[in-house]
Amino acid sequence: MPFQLTYHSLASREMTGKDLKAIMNIAIENNQKLGVTGCLIYYNNFFLQILEGEKGTVLELLNKIKQDHRNEQLTLLSTDESEDRIFKDWAMSFYHLPEKRELAAEEVQIKNHLIELSDSSDKPNFTLKVFWYNVRQILLSEGYFRDSPYIGEN
Numbered sequence: 434m435p436f437q438l439t440y441h442s443l444a445s446r447e448m449t450g451k452d453l454k455a456i457m458n459i460a461i462e463n464n465q466k467l468g469v470t471g472c473l474i475y476y477n478n479f480f481l482q483i484l485e486g487e488k489g490t491v492l493e494l495l496n497k498i499k500q501d502h503r504n505e506q507l508t509l510l511s512t513d514e515s516e517d518r519i520f521k522d523w524a525m526s527f528y529h530l531p532e533k534r535e536l537a538a539e540e541v542q543i544k545n546h547l548i549e550l551s552d553s554s555d556k557p558n559f560t561l562k563v564f565w566y567n568v569r570q571i572l573l574s575e576g577y578f579r580d581s582p583y584i585g586e587n
């Protein structure tokens with residue numbers, strides 16, 4: 434049964450679009466080989482990521498990310514075993530809240546959740562699952578498909 438975990442961490446410095454693309458490129462390339470799927474969110478200088486796959490593989494990857502100098506204070510929010518993967522179509526998807534226009538109702542919800550998740554730990558699996566399903570819905574509705582992350586201009 435696939436294993437899932439969600440963590441958050443602080444970016445060691447403000448990430449540019451180029452920085453984020455570099456992370457996403459390596460993540461997609463490696464995760465395809467590892468059979469790992471998931472989603473990465475960058476918001477207000479913090480990362481929130483869900484990793485899904487074989488337990489040992491996912492935990493090893495988490496360890497690697499923990500040691501990555503681009504982030505610090507990595508905090509595990511939840512782990513779970515689940516029948517199906519939420520992000521099964523993506524080796525790693527990327528979600529970015531739009532900055533240049535007013536947020537739609539679902540986006541406001543995501544934003545409020547993100548603020549809440551950024552300063553707490555030990556989230557119930559259910560809360561996080563609902564959160565990630567909402568993110569997935571938005572990605573799908575934006576026609577954001579496999580391995581073509583839209584990250585931003587700079």
Ligand SMILES: Cc1cc2nc3c(=O)[nH]c(=O)nc-3n(C[C@H](O)[C@H](O)[C@H](O)COP(=O)(O)O)c2cc1C
Nearest residue numbers: 456459460461463464480482497498501503504525
């Ligand atoms: C926030 C964040 C998320 C990352 N997510 C992944 C990921 O999902 N998969 C991955 O292989 N690397 C990810 N990385 C990059 C790894 O930390 C590491 O740099 C990369 O796997 C290359 O490792 P290697 O040089 O040992 O091959 C992430 C890095 C950061 C800062």
